[in-house]
Amino acid sequence: MDEQDCDSCHLESFRELSGFELSVQLAASKADMAGIIYAHDLSEEKFSDRFPELAKLVQDLPDDLPHLG
Numbered sequence: 001m002d003e004q005d006c007d008s009c010h011l012e013s014f015r016e017l018s019g020f021e022l023s024v025q026l027a028a029s030k031a032d033m034a035g036i037i038y039a040h041d042l043s044e045e046k047f048s049d050r051f052p053e054l055a056k057l058v059q060d061l062p063d064d065l066p067h068l069g
Helices: 004-012 014-026 028-041 044-048 053-059
Strands: none
Touching: 004 014, 014 053, 028 044, 044 053
């Protein structure tokens, strides 16, 4: 594994990967996803390349949650 692939090495364990996938599946908006991707030190491009099925789920999310009030 070279240094470029190591950006998301923490997602190699089953536990970390499962938690990441669950976070993505529970995201309510693209703004939530931006925070999740940032928290896992991924770029949007690396996220899309490494997790294409999850990236498809994100496409259908609203940009942000509507404000209630």
